Ligand code: NAD
């Protein structure tokens with residue numbers, strides 16, 4: 340099998356490529372990535388020269404390049420991780436989110452139709468369901484929960500999901516969609532909550548918690564997301580949506596305090612700052628469908644996953660220090676300047 344992994348130099352796509360090139364040595368994985376600020380070839384360094392791996396730099400919105408790649412490679416499966424992914428950036432500048440997250444998906448699916456593939460898989464997110472109230476822990480997102488988005492990021496991902504289902508119904512394209520909860524683990528860009536807090540705590544810098552820190556996210560260790568996608572791509576039913584999550588709900592404050600405790604740093608580093616506009620209150624996934632239909636089970640709990648993640652950040656300082664020493668410093672100063 341030949342598998343196109345778009346966005347494979349990012350956090351989840353990178354973990355997917357690292358895991359799957361080893362799990363399926365008989366398959367070839369081609370990563371297509373534009374190397375935006377979030378893409379990092381250092382993530383892929385250990386597999387760059389593997390015989391079943393190839394990297395191509397390019398934009399999923401570039402129709403000519405995408406067509407040429409599909410014509411040359413004749414992919415069996417296409418898995419689309421490529422996206423603009425940071426909610427705060429989408430609040431500041433929505434345009435690129437609409438271009439990449441919607442039009443990029445159209446470009447890929449048009450190529451799938453033109454050149455023929457066994458399946459197109461869209462990596463989506465729980466954010467398409469909007470949020471749940473904090474005082475109803477009994478409520479979870481199922482695949483039937485209506486789409487109800489809050490941010491330009493989640494609206495762009497929801498639009499893509501609808502387009503994917505439209506290509507299935509109208510053109511008969513074989514598609515699957517996965518909607519996962521918040522991921523964490525190695526190679527996570529330090530603009531996101533967990534790596535941001537680890538890197539700042541290690542430098543004894545203040546930790547900016549939005550609002551009162553009571554918002555809840557449902558955390559999943561990244562390789563558990565990767566194994567779920569692999570199962571859906573190979574065994575999932577065409578035209579279906581699968582929710583992915585491991586029942587690991589935590590408030591942001593709980594997450595930050597867990598990190599501080601593990602690093603032996605004081606809670607006085609916590610600094611409550613102005614809230615994110617439109618901030619979703621709570622996400623919580625019901626993964627019954629993927630568990631019962633495909634037999635998926637996560638390997639990590641939050642306790643085991645966060646420990647492994649913190650160890651990785653301690654042992655791989657070079658990877659994230661390269662990032663935070665560069666352009667990232669301007670990003671942090673700009674993004675957080677009005678939050679104090
Ligand atoms: P990321 O921001 O770490 O990586 C995105 C990657 O896509 C980068 O390598 C970037 O260079 C690449 N990219 C961006 N625009 C591109 C374009 N136009 N053409 C080609 N490549 C482009 O993102 P992530 O956290 O790894 O998320 C991957 C996917 O998973 C996204 O679709 C996201 O919506 C979804 N998702 C993320 C989470 C999470 O918690 N991070 C949870 C559920 C779903």
Ligand code: DAU
Pocket residue numbers: 424425426427463464465466519520521522530531532533535547548549550554555556591615622
């Ligand atoms: O749920 C899946 C989504 O998870 C993915 O689709 C997104 O691509 C991914 O970025 C993530 O979105 P969130 O907005 O939940 O992640 P983020 O790490 O930005 O924030 C997690 C929570 O922490 C959220 O409630 C906001 C809060 N937060 C975040 C940052 C960056 C803070 O309190 N302070 C911060 O500095």
